[in-house]
Amino acid sequence: MTFYEAQQQLQKALTELYDDREAANIADWVMEHVTGLRKIDRIIHKQSPLAPEKVNLLQEYTRQLLTHKPVQYVLHEAWFCGMPFYVDENVLIPRPETEELVEWVSAIGNRHSVDGKRQTAETLRILDVGTGSGCIPVSLKKKLPQAEVYACDVSEGALAVAARNAAAQETPVNFIKIDFLDAGSWSLLPEVDIIVSNPPYIPQSDKNTMFQNVLAHEPHLALFVPDNDALVFYDAIARFAQSNLVSQGCVFVEIHEELGQKTKELFEGKGFYAEVKKDFQGKDRMVKAVLSSQFSV
Structure with a gap:
C-alpha cells in the first residue's frame, strides 16, 4: 500500500462519520502522525510504500476513529498555543x-x-x-x-x-x-x-x-x-x-x-x-x- 492509497482509504472510511472537508483534515493529521512526513512531502513521495507495521498502526487508528473516538485521543495529541500536548480520556x-x-x-x-x-x-x-x-x-x-x-x-x-x-x-x-x-x-x-x-x-x-x-x-x-x-x-x-x-x-x-x-x-x-x-x-x-x-x- 502506497502513501497515497493509504490516505485515500482512510479518508473514504472517515466520510461515514464526517463531511468531506473534516474527513480530509483528520486523514492528513493521522497520516502525518503515522509517517512523520508533512503533507507536501507525502505528496512528493505518494507512491512510496507504507511499511507493514505502519499499515497495521493505520488500521488500528481507523478502527478507533470509526467508533467516534476523537482523533486527539486516538493519537494522544492535541495542539494548543503552537505546542503538542499529550491527551487521553482523563x-x-x-x-x-x-x-x-x-x-x-x-x-x-x-x-x-x-x-x-x-x-x-x-x-x-x-x-x-x-x-x-x-x-x-x-x-x-x-x-x-x-x-x-x-x-x-x-x-x-x-x-x-x-x-x-x-x-x-x-x-x-x-x-x-x-x-x-x-x-x-x-x-x-x-x-x-x-x-x-x-x-x-x-x-x-x-x-x-x-x-x-x-x-x-x-x-x-x-x-x-x-x-x-x-x-x-x-x-x-x-x-x-x-x-x-x-x-x-x-x-x-x-x-x-x-x-x-x-x-x-x-x-x-x-x-x-x-x-x-x-x-x-x-x-x-x-x-x-x-x-x-x-x-x-
Whole structure:
C-alpha cells in the first residue's frame, strides 16, 4: 500500500462519520502522525510504500476513529498555543477558545503589571484552577518564563497528564491535588497575582444537544455542573480570590456562552469589577474580575 492509497482509504472510511472537508483534515493529521512526513512531502513521495507495521498502526487508528473516538485521543495529541500536548480520556481536549484566555492573561503578565500595579516577572504568581491537561499553565509558563506558576485539579489522572506535558515542554509548574470546591483545602494553595480557570460550566441538561463523541469520551467531571448550580465553580473562585488574591490581582475565567452576564453579576455581587470578553466567534467566552476596591487604585 502506497502513501497515497493509504490516505485515500482512510479518508473514504472517515466520510461515514464526517463531511468531506473534516474527513480530509483528520486523514492528513493521522497520516502525518503515522509517517512523520508533512503533507507536501507525502505528496512528493505518494507512491512510496507504507511499511507493514505502519499499515497495521493505520488500521488500528481507523478502527478507533470509526467508533467516534476523537482523533486527539486516538493519537494522544492535541495542539494548543503552537505546542503538542499529550491527551487521553482523563482530560478535556484543549479548545482554540481557551487559547484566547491564555493570550488575555499573558498580555497582562507581559506588561509586568496587574491593573496598574507594577510587577516584576520574578514576583508574578499565577494559579490555574482545574488544570486538566495542563495546557493553560504550561502555555503561560512558556509565555511568562519568569513567573511562578501553580495548577490544581481534583483528578489524579489529569494531574499525571498535566505533569507529563509540563515535563515535555520543559516548563516547571507546581501541581497540587485538591478538591477546589472544598474551601477547607484552600490553605494548600498560595497567595497569587493572577487566578485563571476554565472550570466545568456545562449544565447537565445540555447533554441532550451535545455531540456523541464528546459525551462518550471526554471526562464528565471536567464538563458538567448541576442545572440548579451552574456557576458553582465561579462562586468558589470568587470566594477564594477574596482571600488569596494579592492587591491589584486579577481573575480570568472561561465561561458558558449563555451565562456571561450571570457570571459577571456573580463576581460583582462579591465585590468585584467584572467585564465580559467575546471570543473569535463573537460569543461571550471570558470574564476578567478584580476587586472593586482594588480597581479604583
